[in-house]
Amino acid sequence: RPADVDPAIWEKIKDHPCYSEEAHHYFARMHVAVAPACNIQCNYCNRKYDCSNESRPGVVSERLTPEEAVRKVVAVAAAVPELSVLGIAGPGDALANWKKTRATFEAVRAVIPDIKLCLSTNGLVLPDHADEIAGMAIDHVTITINAVDPAIGARIYPWIFFDHKRRTGLEAATILLERQMRGLEMLTARGVLVKINSVMIPGINDDHLPEVNRAVRARGAFLHNVMPLISDPAHGTHFGLTGQRGPTPAELKALQDRLDGGAKLMRHCRQCRADAIGLLGEDRGQEFTLDRLPAAVT
Ligand code: CLF
């Protein structure tokens, strides 16, 4: 254990491939795509594909029911000894599909008690679930926060669906950003390790991300992961259609260097699929598609 890391935190990160740079050489994660719906619209998202907040956009993951997901996790755990983390990262929002997310986690915990549970969310309904998340010992939560200024947020999020109503413009961004921050505060107060993902969108939020970094650091975020927008007009994303480009590797690195010294930066993210399996950077998902699993778990 590195001398500057608290023993209780070390227990939570030592075998988590995303939260510990070291661990990603030795430990594997798997995602199950049980969360199809989303409660907001990001301008860089095309709903047909995986949530671009955490995952690689432009791919269609194998959607599973919670029952199918459990079968898959059991089969993978038997075949991949490095498996340490089960994540739910889409293809929509893990918390907008809370019943499915919770059912999957509870059923997997019942058969594999020591697996770590991890989820990724846009944060809109996070304050409503923070107590339950902490109570279920889901120790790792990622919130995608692309702005802390609603005027910038309004250029990224055209609408949210909140409190039974669709809201747009500044109102939508103000509600979303406020709830992301509140969710972050609630989770850190409950001992959950929170990673912040920010999608770097040149000309929209690139100059603003140092401010996001300061805001999330002040609220106890454990890691900050700045990811490049992957825009591909072929997939018909809004930004793609309007000619929005992603950052170059040099632009991304320059921003990451600017942020270093703030909340710890994650630099080894591989922008996984919502059904990825294996060590980061390898994807064994095709070995474990539903049609290849044993019919029943004994
Ligand atoms: Fe999955 Fe995400 Fe949990 Fe990791 S991935 S839900 S925190 S277990 Fe990891 Fe993949 Fe990057 Fe995500 S490399 S996209 S940061």
Ligand code: SF4
């Ligand atoms: Fe798409 Fe994810 Fe944004 Fe929802 S949160 S609109 S799934 S990118």
